Amino acid sequence: MLVKLYNDNTNIKDVTKIVGILKDGGIIIYPTDTVYALGCDALNVRAVEKICKIKGINPQKANLSIICADLSNISEYAKVSNSIFKLMKRNLPGAFTFILNATNSLPKIYKNRKEVGIRIPDNNIILALVKELGNPILTTSVRDKDEWMEYSTDPELIDEEYGDTVDVVVDGGYGGLEPSTVVNCTGDEIKIIRQGKGELVE
Numbered sequence: 001m002l003v004k005l006y007n008d009n010t011n012i013k014d015v016t017k018i019v020g021i022l023k024d025g026g027i028i029i030y031p032t033d034t035v036y037a038l039g040c041d042a043l044n045v046r047a048v049e050k051i052c053k054i055k056g057i058n059p060q061k062a063n064l065s066i067i068c069a070d071l072s073n074i075s076e077y078a079k080v081s082n083s084i085f086k087l088m089k090r091n092l093p094g095a096f097t098f099i100l101n102a103t104n105s106l107p108k109i110y111k112n113r114k115e116v117g118i119r120i121p122d123n124n125i126i127l128a129l130v131k132e133l134g135n136p137i138l139t140t141s142v143r144d145k146d147e148w149m150e151y152s153t154d155p156e157l158i159d160e161e162y163g164d165t166v167d168v169v170v171d172g173g174y175g176g177l178e179p180s181t182v183v184n185c186t187g188d189e190i191k192i193i194r195q196g197k198g199e200l201v202e
């Protein structure tokens with residue numbers, strides 16, 4: 001199912017319908033401020049397992065990231081020092097994934113890594129979905145293994161590719177091919193482990 005949403009004016013009726021699907025353990029594809037991504041309710045273990053199966057990744061070994069609506073509830077899911085919180089506040093919403101030490105609030109499927117990626121994209125569509133859901137949304141880029149495919153920028157082509165695999169493809173217009181900048185904040189020093197679209201303000 002392809003559902004059109006607009007970044008500058010998200011239709012609450014459609015948002016509610018998509019969130020109902022997420023609450024039932026559904027899988028969606030949606031736009032971010034970087035690339036289109038696969039997602040589900042991050043606290044629904046069966047849905048997370050479904051996404052890992054679709055992507056062919058081992059949830060015990062893969063780096064899993066979640067999208068939060070804002071910084072207010074980050075500490076539920078990750079351990080954040082004052083200095084890291086200020087760093088995130090300077091850069092979010094934005095094209096970053098911050099790797100933090102996970103708390104015990106995340107399901108066991110996340111815990112073998114003891115780390116979690118946190119995203120707050122600068123995109124009103126996905127933020128509206130997260131707010132309405134009330135839980136973080138698991139996020140993983142739409143791509144073939146490590147290759148960015150041209151179809152992954154066009155929601156109609158994404159729907160042709162994944163329409164039978166996921167419950168909803170959210171059409172938020174053309175997406176990009178440049179991923180987020182990944183910032184590891186789990187050690188004593190902050191390290192950029194992948195330079196992507198975001199330019200970190202330290």
